[in-house]
Structure formats: structure tokens, C-alpha cells
Amino acid sequence: MQISAGLVILFEMRSPTELAQVFREKQLRLTPQRQLLFNLLHDNNSHPTAESLFETASKQMPGISLRTIYQTLGELADMGELQLVDLGNGAMRFDPNMGEHQHFVCGSCGAIHDVDITSAPKLRAGSAEGFAVEEVGVVFHGRCNRCNQGEQKSHHSKRSPGFQAKKIKQVKTN
Amino acid sequence: MQISAGLVILFEMRSPTELAQVFREKQLRLTPQRQLLFNLLHDNNSHPTAESLFETASKQMPGISLRTIYQTLGELADMGELQLVDLGNGAMRFDPNMGEHQHFVCGSCGAIHDVDITSAPKLRAGSAEGFAVEEVGVVFHGRCNRCNQGEQKSHHSKRSPGFQAKKIKQVKTN
DNA sequence: TGTTAGTTATCATGACATGCAAATTAGTGC
DNA sequence: GCACTAATTTGCATGTCATGATAACTAACA
Numbered sequence: 001m002q003i004s005a006g007l008v009i010l011f012e013m014r015s016p017t018e019l020a021q022v023f024r025e026k027q028l029r030l031t032p033q034r035q036l037l038f039n040l041l042h043d044n045n046s047h048p049t050a051e052s053l054f055e056t057a058s059k060q061m062p063g064i065s066l067r068t069i070y071q072t073l074g075e076l077a078d079m080g081e082l083q084l085v086d087l088g089n090g091a092m093r094f095d096p097n098m099g100e101h102q103h104f105v106c107g108s109c110g111a112i113h114d115v116d117i118t119s120a121p122k123l124r125a126g127s128a129e130g131f132a133v134e135e136v137g138v139v140f141h142g143r144c145n146r147c148n149q150g151e152q153k154s155h156h157s158k159r160s161p162g163f164q165a166k167k168i169k170q171v172k173t174n
Numbered sequence: 175m176q177i178s179a180g181l182v183i184l185f186e187m188r189s190p191t192e193l194a195q196v197f198r199e200k201q202l203r204l205t206p207q208r209q210l211l212f213n214l215l216h217d218n219n220s221h222p223t224a225e226s227l228f229e230t231a232s233k234q235m236p237g238i239s240l241r242t243i244y245q246t247l248g249e250l251a252d253m254g255e256l257q258l259v260d261l262g263n264g265a266m267r268f269d270p271n272m273g274e275h276q277h278f279v280c281g282s283c284g285a286i287h288d289v290d291i292t293s294a295p296k297l298r299a300g301s302a303e304g305f306a307v308e309e310v311g312v313v314f315h316g317r318c319n320r321c322n323q324g325e326q327k328s329h330h331s332k333r334s335p336g337f338q339a340k341k342i343k344q345v346k347t348n
Numbered sequence: 349t350g351t352t353a354g355t356t357a358t359c360a361t362g363a364c365a366t367g368c369a370a371a372t373t374a375g376t377g378c
Numbered sequence: 379g380c381a382c383t384a385a386t387t388t389g390c391a392t393g394t395c396a397t398g399a400t401a402a403c404t405a406a407c408a
Contacts, residue, residue, distance in 0.1 A: 088260030135315040142307040203374050239388045
């Protein structure tokens with residue numbers, strides 16, 4: 001399977017300005033907190049967690065509540081402005097890339113990269129054996145470019161060991 | 175993409191007897207709790223959670239601890255006797271089918287079916303753009319045979335609404 | 349400027365998974 | 379059969395992630 005990475009922002013999330021417009025139309029208020037999140041999410045391909053967004057946001061706006069982060073992310077997801085991605089390795093990820101794409105998870109550094117499956121145009125809705133397939137989620141596990149070269153096994157996401165770590169081994173493809 | 179379902183038990187988990195042998199060889203004790211789990215898992219294609227196994231086990235062995243279920247499942251997974259499958263819709267699933275296969279999740283009834291990808295032999299380890307892909311996890315979402323016909327939208331897994339439910343919509347494919 | 353939606357703070361809840369210590373027991377040697 | 383000991387089990391506590399609920403405060407915008 002061919003994988004082309006990078007330059008895969010097919011359908012970027014709306015700009016902060018556009019989101020502001022959408023919110024106004026829906027009678028939702030344009031609070032500084034929401035605008036800050038719009039900015040943090042726009043053009044963000046780091047697949048942040050709610051917690052990481054909270055940390056970043058707190059620097060620019062001390063006192064902002066984690067509860068508000070969850071609240072706003074939930075609203076945006078409900079509105080179809082961002083995707084919720086569960087890669088099975090901890091917290092939910094928020095992905096402003098609304099284009100059809102898949103994910104690559106580096107088992108060494110924990111980084112998540114967008115992946116565009118160019119040579120699998122049929123990896124879409126289809127059905128067979130009575131199964132009506134509406135969505136297909138693909139997660140690639142392996143080692144990313146940097147880790148492959150540098151062999152830096154260090155800064156793994158500081159998640160608790162045990163089950164969590166083993167999740168990486170899910171559904172082997174040996 | 176062609177999907178053929180059913181009859182995909184390529185590499186069934188070892189039988190309870192064989193597992194007992196393996197445990198003995200590893201100096202692990204053959205407790206009634208473990209043997210019960212061996213039996214419950216053998217030939218089980220329902221992709222149970224630890225909780226559901228606990229419920230079933232409790233009927234045959236009242237007093238068995240949920241902790242023991244997790245413990246034993248973890249050991250079996252470590253030994254490569256079953257797979258941990260995270261379908262991103264709640265608890266971890268345990269799959270005694272050790273063959274290479276993928277999963278179909280019915281968004282209506284919540285059922286999980288094994289899926290054999292016959293026409294995608296290249297959906298294996300590969301690399302491109304510096305990404306060394308070691309494992310590929312594929313999850314199909316849609317409606318299963320029964321739900322497609324009967325339109326019975328009822329017995330959805332009784333998970334809490336909200337974020338959890340939305341997870342089903344993760345990583346859209348259109 | 350007033351209305352009211354939104355934010356914050358706080359606490360509670362819930363699902364899921366794991367760590368830990370004490371109690372129990374399987375399998376051994378006798 | 380019996381006692382011994384290390385492996386298991388059990389029950390409880392802990393931890394993470396996400397959400398609900400409430401009250402008091404703040405500020406968007408008509």
C-alpha cells in the first residue's frame with residue numbers, strides 16, 4: 001500500500017473568522033475563550049488532546065477552564081467543524097483536518113501524522129455479505145521518519161505503562 | 175473493497191486443554207478461575223469485554239473477581255494467546271481469533287463481526303515517506319445484515335450518551 | 349444598559365483499567 | 379494425607395479521561 005504523507009490538509013477546518021461567522025449565525029456568542037480555541041485549532045496538525053489544548057490555552061489566557069475546553073470542542077465536533085479521533089492510545093484527539101484521511105501513530109515517539117491513502121480509492125463506502133459499510137477507519141502503527149533515523153527512543157508520551165502500552169499491539173498484521 | 179464475512183476463524187485460540195498445557199509449561203498454576211476463562215474464550219467470536227466475561231463467569235463461579243478477569247486476560251494477551259482490540263467505542267475487546275483479520279462494527283446494534291479482507295493482500299507492513307509501517311488496524315463502521323433488514327434500532331449497547339456515542343463517527347470516510 | 353448565554357469553580361459521577369496488600373490456594377515434597 | 383510456600387485471587391484504593399450539575403460571576407450583543 002502506498003502512503004503519501006504531508007500536504008494532506010485536504011479540507012482544513014474553517015478559519016477563526018469563518019467559525020466566528022458560523023457561531024454568530026447559530027446565535028452562539030463569540031467569547032474570547034472560543035476565539036482562542038479557534039485560533040489554536042486552525043491549521044493545527046498536531047492532533048491535540050483536550051488536556052494539551054488546555055495547557056496551551058492557559059498560557060495565553062490564564063484561568064481558562066478545562067471544562068470550557070471540553071465544552072467548546074464538543075460543540076465544534078457536534079457542528080462538524082472538527083473530528084474526534086480515538087487512536088486507542090489514551091485520550092481522545094481532536095483533528096481540525098476534515099478531509100478524508102487516516103492516521104499514522106509512531107510507537108516510538110507517540111507522534112501522530114496524517115496519512116493520505118492515494119492508491120486505495122475503493123476504501124470507501126461499500127457493502128458485501130449484507131454489511132453496509134459507511135465508514136472505514138485505518139490506523140497505521142510503526143516508526144516515523146525521525147525515530148527511524150535518530151533511534152531516539154526517549155520522549156515517549158508519558159502515559160502509564162501496562163495495558164495502555166500494550167494497546168499498540170492491537171490487531172496485528174504481522 | 176470486497177468483504178467476506180463469516181468463516182474467518184483462521185487461527186483459533188488454543189483449546190482449554192492446550193492452554194492448560196502451556197500454563198503448566200510456564201510454571202503457571204491451573205486455577206479454576208483460569209480454566210473457566212479458557213472455556214469462556216474458546217471458540218468465542220463475540221468480542222467480549224472484560225466486564226461481559228466477568229458477568230458470564232460470575233454465573234458459573236459466583237464470587238470470581240473482576241480483577242482476576244483482567245489479570246488472566248492480560249496474561250493471555252502477553253502470551254500471544256488472544257488479541258486486544260480497541261475499536262474506539264468503549265471498553266477494550268478480547269479476541270481469541272488470532273488470525274489476521276479486521277472488524278466490522280454495527281452502529282445500530284453494536285455487534286462486532288470479524289472481517290476477512292480477501293482482496294487487499296497489500297494491506298500489510300510496508301513503508302513510504304520514511305514511515306515504517308508495522309501494523310495496520312482497520313475498522314469498518316456501518317449497519318449489519320440483521321439491522322439492515324429488520325430496521326431494529328433498539329438494543330444498542332447501553333453506553334452513556336455524549337462523547338462516547340459520538341466516537342462512532344470518528345474518522346469519517348466521505 | 350439589560351438580558352441571558354457563557355464561563356468558572358467545584359464537586360460528584362461514571363466507565364475503564366491498574367496498583368497494592370492481605371488472604372487464599374495450587375502444586376510440590378514428604 | 380499433610381504441611382509448606384510461592385503463585386493467585388480478592389477487595390479496595392487509585393488513576394485517567396470525560397461529563398453532569400450547581401451556583402456565582404462575567405460579558406456579548408440586541
